Amino acid sequence: MLSVILLSYFSGHRIPRVYQSLSRLLSQEGISFEFIIIDDGSNDDSYLIASELESNNTNVFAYQLSKNYTSHYAIFAGLSVCSGDCAITIPDDEQQPYDTIVGMYRLWEKGEKVIIPYRAKRNDGLINNFLSNLYYTIINKFSAIRFPKGGADTCLIDRELIDLLNTRIHPINTSSIIEVLRLGFSPYYFPYTRLKGDNLKSRWTLSKKIRLFKDTFFSSSTWPIKLITYMGILFSMFAMMVILFYVYIKLFGNPEFWGKLIPGWTSMVVIFSFFSGLILFSLGIIAEYTWRIYEEVKNRPGYIIRKKKKS
Numbered sequence: 001m002l003s004v005i006l007l008s009y010f011s012g013h014r015i016p017r018v019y020q021s022l023s024r025l026l027s028q029e030g031i032s033f034e035f036i037i038i039d040d041g042s043n044d045d046s047y048l049i050a051s052e053l054e055s056n057n058t059n060v061f062a063y064q065l066s067k068n069y070t071s072h073y074a075i076f077a078g079l080s081v082c083s084g085d086c087a088i089t090i091p092d093d094e095q096q097p098y099d100t101i102v103g104m105y106r107l108w109e110k111g112e113k114v115i116i117p118y119r120a121k122r123n124d125g126l127i128n129n130f131l132s133n134l135y136y137t138i139i140n141k142f143s144a145i146r147f148p149k150g151g152a153d154t155c156l157i158d159r160e161l162i163d164l165l166n167t168r169i170h171p172i173n174t175s176s177i178i179e180v181l182r183l184g185f186s187p188y189y190f191p192y193t194r195l196k197g198d199n200l201k202s203r204w205t206l207s208k209k210i211r212l213f214k215d216t217f218f219s220s221s222t223w224p225i226k227l228i229t230y231m232g233i234l235f236s237m238f239a240m241m242v243i244l245f246y247v248y249i250k251l252f253g254n255p256e257f258w259g260k261l262i263p264g265w266t267s268m269v270v271i272f273s274f275f276s277g278l279i280l281f282s283l284g285i286i287a288e289y290t291w292r293i294y295e296e297v298k299n300r301p302g303y304i305i306r307k308k309k310k311s
Contacts (some may be wrong), residue, residue, distance in 0.1 A: 002026070002033040002105055003084030007071045008050060009040040011092040015049050018092055025098050031105055033182030036058045038078045041068035066304040071211065072175035073303045075154075079176070081305070088156040089176075096154075100192045104156040107188055113158035114180060114187040118148040119194050126258055143221035145181040148189045155180050173292050174219040175212065191252070218292060224285040231278065241304050289304065 006018060017037055026033050037050040039062070050062035065077060075089045086108050088101060096117065104115040136151040157165075157180060169179050181187065218224070 001084040002031055002101075003036060003082035003087035004033055004101070005036045005038060005075065005078030005082060005087060005089040006044065007040065007074050007078070007089055007091050008037050008046050009068065009071070009074075009092075010042045010047045011039075011045050012044055012049060014092045014094070015046065016053055018090075018094060019053060019057070021094070022101075025252055026036065029102050029105075031102070033059065034084060034158070035080050036082055037062045038074045039064040040071065040074045041065050050174055057241065063308075064306045069303045070212075071153075072177075072215075073171060075176040076165070076169075076171035080166050082162065085157075085159050086091070086156060087162055089154045091154075095195050097192060097195055100190065104190055107190070108156060108158065112188045113160060114183075114185045115156040115190050116148065116152045116177075116180075116187050117154065117156075117190045117192050117232075118152040119150045120191040121150065121193070131209070139216060139221075142223040143217065145178060147181070148242070152189075153177055157187075161185065170296060170299075172192055172295050173215045175216060178219060187267045203284050214288070220286050228285060230280045231282070235275075235278070 004022060006015065008015060015037060019193075022033070022035065027192065035057070037053070037060070039047040039050055041064070047062065047064045050060075050064075054060045054062040061081070063081060065074060065078065066274070071091070078089060079087060086105070088107050090096060104117065132151060136147045140146050153175075155177060155297055161180060161183060164183060165176065165179060
């Protein structure tokens with residue numbers, strides 16, 4: 001059985017439309033599936049519509065998170081309640097062709113445990129394209145994981161990986177795709193062409209994108225910490241060379257090496273300002289890792305699924 005996890009946030013009447021389209025296609029293909037709706041703290045009637053769909057269909061299950069955790073935590077929530085032999089998460093914008101789900105499912109039947117769909121090309125506008133390409137370039141260059149060209153934010157995974165994510169991964173300051181790529185299992189990359197979908201304003205705000213970048217980068221890369229070490233070694237060697245140079249000038253050379261001897265107040269201010277900024281920058285990087293350790297050891301849940309009201 002395939003678990004299809006719909007990430008719902010102010011989805012409204014798009015939910016039944018997505019279910020009907022998927023149900024028609026998967027039924028034609030003879031694929032048994034369950035349809036899990038994870039409402040990510042919407043304030044409209046999305047969850048009511050999802051609950052009504054659940055009451056009318058035996059393979060539909062609706063859940064609501066206690067607040068808006070963003071889609072990457074909603075994915076973990078969906079994986080925690082799914083019961084399929086494999087699972088895939090989809091957004092509600094219908095921009096990923098549903099026949100790709102069938103294609104990935106067939107690959108899973110042939111033995112692939114991780115199938116990652118990625119967009120063959122991006123057409124989100126100049127600024128969004130630049131930011132997306134920059135994000136994936138930085139992650140691929142400075143972290144231990146590798147995204148496919150164009151990036152990816154969802155995947156179809158086998159029950160083995162679902163169980164690993166549910167039992168071994170604490171969903172704090174990370175994302176499901178990062179953890180799946182970290183687990184290995186020789187992922188199969190599945191290209192597709194994105195559809196136009198609904199002409200809706202994106203709710204993936206700049207602040208959410210920045211938070212995702214920080215979580216992704218610091219959870220998958222030790223490069224910033226290594227950078228501090230390398231800078232410390234570099235500037236220590238530079239300082240030692242400067243010390244030796246001035247000792248030599250003092251003992252064997254001309255103390256007025258650059259001509260007229262001037263007071264050292266300006267140079268001291270410049271040096272102290274530079275190294276103070278460098279120290280604060282290094283402390284900021286260390287603080288990012290320390291804060292994530294602090295959040296981890298508190299062992300708080302990455303998401304909370306609200307209990308359903310008894311009918």
